[in-house]
Amino acid sequence: MKKKSIIAVPLAFVFLAATSISAQRSQKGEGTLQYSERKGRESAFAAHALLIESTPSSNSSVGGPDIEIRLRFNSRIDEARSRLTLVFPDHTTRRLEIHKQTADTLTSRATGLKRGAHSLQWQVLAPDGHLTRGEVPFAVG
Numbered sequence: 072m073k074k075k076s077i078i079a080v081p082l083a084f085v086f087l088a089a090t091s092i093s094a095q096r097s098q099k100g101e102g103t104l105q106y107s108e109r110k111g112r113e114s115a116f117a118a119h120a121l122l123i124e125s126t127p128s129s130n131s132s133v134g135g136p137d138i139e140i141r142l143r144f145n146s147r148i149d150e151a152r153s154r155l156t157l158v159f160p161d162h163t164t165r166r167l168e169i170h171k172q173t174a175d176t177l178t179s180r181a182t183g184l185k186r187g188a189h190s191l192q193w194q195v196l197a198p199d200g201h202l203t204r205g206e207v208p209f210a211v212g
Contacts, residue, residue: 120144120197127191127209135184137212140167140177142193143209147174152196155179160187184211 126142127133140155150171151178157165177195191207 119199120146120148120195120203122193122205122207125191125207127207129207130209132210132212135186137180137182138184138211140179140181140191141172142178142191143176144195144197145175146197148177149176149196152194152202153177154192156192156196157181158190158192160185160189164192177191186211 096132098104102109121144122142124141126139126141142155148200150169151168155167155169155177157167159165165181170178170180172178186209191209192204193207194202194204196202
């Protein structure tokens with residue numbers, strides 16, 4: 072009877088790659104070691120929603136007073152459980168209406184922005200059931 076055990080060790084969260092090492096015994100009982108690299112959906116982290124592109128981009132300066140907002144993620148996201156919140160220079164907040172463009176992209180529009188440092192806080196639900204949160208700081212100049 073063959074025994075097989077697989078141990079997955081995540082190596083690169085940012086690049087969504089994982090390395091797995093599987094130890095396998097042959098019929099004679101000798102141990103062999105197999106090494107393989109797995110990428111994309113096979114990774115334990117592939118289903119987490121990570122922000123891969125945003126407008127405005129992080130730490131950018133944009134004209135105002137109205138701006139288009141676009142956030143693209145590495146996976147599908149659940150629009151109903153997603154949130155976009157605009158943080159103004161005086162630290163007050165406004166929840167933004169979300170317009171889903173595609174399965175992996177949220178869009179919105181912010182109006183009436185004044186000069187200063189702003190931030191866009193986001194929260195999305197990925198297919199793996201995990202909420203992911205983040206922030207995109209930007210300035211209106």
